[in-house]
Amino acid sequence: xxxxxxxxxxxxxxxxxxxxxxxxxxxxxxxxxxxxxxxxxxxxxxxxxxxxxxxxxxxxxxxxxxxxxxxxxxxxxxxxxxxxxxxxxxxxxxxxxxxxxxxxxxxxxxxxxxxxxxxxxxxxxxxxxxxxxxxxxxxxxxxxxxxxxxxxxxxxxxxxxxxxxxxxxxxxxxxxxxxxxxxxxxxxxxxxxxxxxxxxxxxxxxxxxxxxxxxxxxxxxxxxxxxxxxxxxxxxxxxxxxxxxxxxxxxxxxxxxxxxxxxxxxxxxxxxxxxxxxxxxxxxxxxxxxxxxxxxxxxxxxxxxxxxxxxxxxxxxxxxxxxxxxxxxxxxxxxxxxxxxxxxxxxxxxxxxxxxxxxxxxxxxxxxxxxxxxxxxxxxxxxxxxxxxxxxxxxxxxxxxxxxxxxxxxxxxxxxxxxxxxxxxxxxxxxxxxxxxxxxxxxxxxxxxxxxxxxxxxxxxxxxxxxxxxxxxxxxxxxxxxxxxxxxxxxxxxxxxxxxxxxxxxxxxxxxxxxxxxxxxxxxxxxxxxxxxxxxxxxxxxxxxxxxxxxxxxxxxxxxxxxxxxxxxxxxxxxxxxxxxxxxxxxxxxxxxxxxxxxxxxxxxxxxxxxxxxxxxxxxx
Numbered sequence: 001x002x003x004x005x006x007x008x009x010x011x012x013x014x015x016x017x018x019x020x021x022x023x024x025x026x027x028x029x030x031x032x033x034x035x036x037x038x039x040x041x042x043x044x045x046x047x048x049x050x051x052x053x054x055x056x057x058x059x060x061x062x063x064x065x066x067x068x069x070x071x072x073x074x075x076x077x078x079x080x081x082x083x084x085x086x087x088x089x090x091x092x093x094x095x096x097x098x099x100x101x102x103x104x105x106x107x108x109x110x111x112x113x114x115x116x117x118x119x120x121x122x123x124x125x126x127x128x129x130x131x132x133x134x135x136x137x138x139x140x141x142x143x144x145x146x147x148x149x150x151x152x153x154x155x156x157x158x159x160x161x162x163x164x165x166x167x168x169x170x171x172x173x174x175x176x177x178x179x180x181x182x183x184x185x186x187x188x189x190x191x192x193x194x195x196x197x198x199x200x201x202x203x204x205x206x207x208x209x210x211x212x213x214x215x216x217x218x219x220x221x222x223x224x225x226x227x228x229x230x231x232x233x234x235x236x237x238x239x240x241x242x243x244x245x246x247x248x249x250x251x252x253x254x255x256x257x258x259x260x261x262x263x264x265x266x267x268x269x270x271x272x273x274x275x276x277x278x279x280x281x282x283x284x285x286x287x288x289x290x291x292x293x294x295x296x297x298x299x300x301x302x303x304x305x306x307x308x309x310x311x312x313x314x315x316x317x318x319x320x321x322x323x324x325x326x327x328x329x330x331x332x333x334x335x336x337x338x339x340x341x342x343x344x345x346x347x348x349x350x351x352x353x354x355x356x357x358x359x360x361x362x363x364x365x366x367x368x369x370x371x372x373x374x375x376x377x378x379x380x381x382x383x384x385x386x387x388x389x390x391x392x393x394x395x396x397x398x399x400x401x402x403x404x405x406x407x408x409x410x411x412x413x414x415x416x417x418x419x420x421x422x423x424x425x426x427x428x429x430x431x432x433x434x435x436x437x438x439x440x441x442x443x444x445x446x447x448x449x450x451x452x453x454x455x456x457x458x459x460x461x462x463x464x465x466x467x468x469x470x471x472x473x474x475x476x477x478x479x480x481x482x483x484x485x486x487x488x489x490x491x492x493x494x495x496x497x498x499x500x501x502x503x504x505x506x507x508x509x510x511x512x513x514x515x516x517x518x519x520x521x522x523x524x525x526x527x528x529x530x531x532x533x534x535x536x537x538x539x540x541x542x543x544x545x546x547x548x549x550x551x552x553x554x555x556x557x558x559x560x561x562x563x564x565x566x567x568x569x570x571x572x573x574x575x576x577x578x579x580x581x582x583x584x585x586x587x588x589x590x591x592x593x594x595x596x597x598x599x600x601x602x603x604x605x606x607x608x609x610x611x612x613x614x615x616x617x618x619x620x621x
Contacts, residue, residue, distance in 0.1 A: 014069045015054050021073060022050045025080050025123050026191070032084035032120075033093070034187050045172055045190030048165040050076065055162035059155055070130045076192065081123055083191055089406075090286070091472045091557050093186045095198040097305040098286070173197050179574040181559035188574075205304065208612040215538055218609065221602045222542065222551045230546045234531030235506030240389065240458035241324065241396040241526055242449070245292060246438065247404045248468030251278060251497040252485060253435055259420055263436050266443035270462065270501050276512050277544060279584055280500040281564055283519045284466045285556035289400065290342035292465035292519055293333075297321065297351050297398070299523035299539035301610040302555055313346035315617040318537050320523045322352040324396045327532045330354050330388060334381045335400040336362040336371035350620055353398075357384065368410055374403040374438050378445030386452050399445075401438055406468060408434035416440045428481045431468050456505070459529050461522060464498030467557065471495055486586070493569045493584050496557060500544075504529050516550040516566055516584070540610055551594075553603040563603035565594025576600045 026046040027038035053076070057068045086094035172189045177197070179185040186194040219225060246267075254271050256263045270276075284291035287307025294308035295301065297320045303311040321331040332355040339345040339358040348356045362372040362380055381399055388395045403410060408430040416436045423429030442462075449455040471490060474482065482490035500517060502525070520541035527534050528543045542550065552564040561572035561579075568589065572579035576597045581589045 014066055015058060018054065018069050018073050019047065019050060021126050022076060023047060025077055028120075028123055029080040029084050029191055033087045033183075033191070042190070044168065045188075046192055048168040048172070049190060049192040049196065051161055051165040052169065055158045055165065058158040059162070066130075070127070073130070074127050077123055077127060079195055080191065081120070083195075084120070088473050089470055091470055092559070093182050093191070093194065095195060095305070097198075169193050169196075176574070177201075180561040180572045180576075181574060183559050184574050205608065205611060207615060208609060210613060210616050213538065213609050213613050215534075218538070218540055218606070219542075221606050221609075223549055223602075224542055224547050227546050230528055230543060232504075232506060232545050233528055236459045236504045236529040237531040238328075238394050239505060239530065240385075240394050240454065241329070241530065242385070242454070242458050242460045243296065243396075243398045243522070243526075244442070244445075244460065244462045245289070245296070245398065245400045245465045246442070246462060247289065247401045247465060248406060248408075248431070249404070249435060249438070249464035249498060250468055250495075251280070251464070251499045252494060253432075253439075254278070254499050256485065258417070258423070258432065258485075261417055263417060263432055264439035266439045266446065267462070267499070267501070270446070270503070271499065271512075272510055274501055274503040274509060275507050277500040277502070277515070277517050278512055279514055279516045280463065280498055281516070281518045281552060281554070282464070282466045282496050282498050282557075283552070283554070287342055289402075289465045290344060290347065293344075293398065293400065294347065294351075295519045296463075296522045299520050299541040300614055301520065301540060301553060301607055303614070304555070304607075304611055307342060309343040309347045312614050312617075313343050313350050314619050315350055315614060316620045317350045317352075317614075317617065318539075319351040320526065321354070321396060323523070323527060323532055323534070323537060324394075324530065325352065325354075327394075327530065329394050329396050330391065331396040332357060332384070332388065333398040333400070334377065334384070336373075336377050336402050338371075341370070357381070368403045368414075369405050370402055373414075374401050374441035375444065377401060377403075378441055378448070382445060382448040382452070382454075385449075385454060389452075389454060389457075400465075401442070403441065404431075404434040404438040404468070408468070410434045410437050423481065426478050426481060427473060428469065428478045428485075435468070455503075459502075459504040459526065461503075461526070462499070462501045463519065463522070466498070467495050469495070470557070488586050491582060491586050492558065492571065493582050493586065496554070496569075497584075513544070515544060515548050516552065516564060517544045518550075518552040518564070520552070521550070538613065540606060551599060551603055551606070553607045555607070561600065561604065563600065565592060565599055568592035568595050570595045570600065572600070 023042065026042050030038035030042055053072050054069070057065055057072065061068050083094050086098060172193050176185055176188040179188065189197060253264045253267065255268050262268060282292070283295045283301060285302035285307065287302070287309050290309045291302050291307060294312070298317055302308050324331065331353050333348060333353050334357045335344070337359055339356055359371045362376055364372060366373040366376050377399070385395070385397055388397070407427065410433060414437045415433050417433065419429050419432060423432065446455065469482065471492070479490060486494060518541070521544050522541065524534060524539050524541050524543045525545060528545060549566055554562040554564060558571055563570055567584055569582040569584065570579055571582065581592050581595050583589050583592065
């Protein structure tokens, strides 16, 4: 009897029931995504969109309304779930663009599940119950039940509510379209309104003509000029170039000790004995590691949406491999994952690498996460580099480490440190364990390069590819651990800060250079050291050894319009005027010498030039 009443209630009060359900789910999404959490405003920002959908069901569906409600509920639930799960790692509001990389999710399922608090799954509880009822009890739901009241009056009421809801949605959307910060935009519009807006009214960017994009214009926007007699020009002419990309390696690991125990002794030693840039920042986006490969090898920024490997891998890219090939270099890149992951096969072709070595070469020996461990990567790579060196020509090799990949679930038998109990079963503790092992494997590689003579005959760069500990992923205890490490609150500038270590013949030893840099600056820095001319190759980065000023636009992990100046990070609100300044030393500030509205506009223009140039390049054959 009670179950029959429930079924009758669902069939006759579906609008009210599902409205309440989605109100609760919207509150959960706001709790995860927005700092202030949910408030009564979600009734105004989220529910009108829900009512538009439900009113359409009421007006046009004469039968099986409950089924359509369940489907609509499932779709909107999926959108909200995707938004807050994506936010937990990237810190941005996912849109339909993220679906382009949906096929990559299965490969990083461990990372996805590690971000999920168990209570998140309650968002699907009603869906499971309702689908069960539709399958098992469909007769009670669909047979012999008639809606209450006059159908014509009911439809007119829903038509009125539909018109009202559309008006409220437009009221939420239209005034907030110009907001630069996507996070702020989604909060002001409502999550579901924002998703619909991005899908139905995508912003069209007016591209600059390629002929107007010159190096002189880029340098003017960055506020720099090329020195007539650059320091260190050609000091490593005809030397090999080895670039080592460290998975998820953040700068705070350098010289870090936990209860007196060194976490990364190899990187500490390298930073101490070579040239170390401690104010160096990531420039990656949705493609993470593959984006770092793209930025480092092109000196251009990532696309506005999606991964660079998906957007630009079919273009005739200007690149470091091609630049060095003009000076007689051979090139190869090394990664233990399959080359198809993130479309790397096409990327490497576009970049002009002579060869790539992926899982087929490294195998599944000592497998950790995607493929063979860093020890296998470095050991087999060192052997191959020795072979390349015997060919007589200098070589460029990029080595992509992988073992310390999120969620940092390296086997405990590989642990090289013993952490205090307070770090047990935390993302921070697992991160430190994984990076300690990665550092150990790197040390064996460096020793092998030195014993073979390659170290002294090469320019070697080491840098982190991207952050490992997003602020958005940390729980309260993990944030306390990070505060303990930093001696202050862990902030945005810390999160995107990665190290750059540069070892090359002729460079000063044991020097810490404080100037700001990013991954986009590696190509011109290498070009200067190797004496290769950049006169005919447009680049958006700069030689870090000859410039003390920098302007670095940021995309992803931070809202659009964010940029780094010489001493601070700027994150806009709806526009520049309500943005926030974050000094690179931590905390917040009301102002900074390097942060101005002019710098903000120049950073946006640099991104426009990058987008325009890359988008209009011809496809490669």
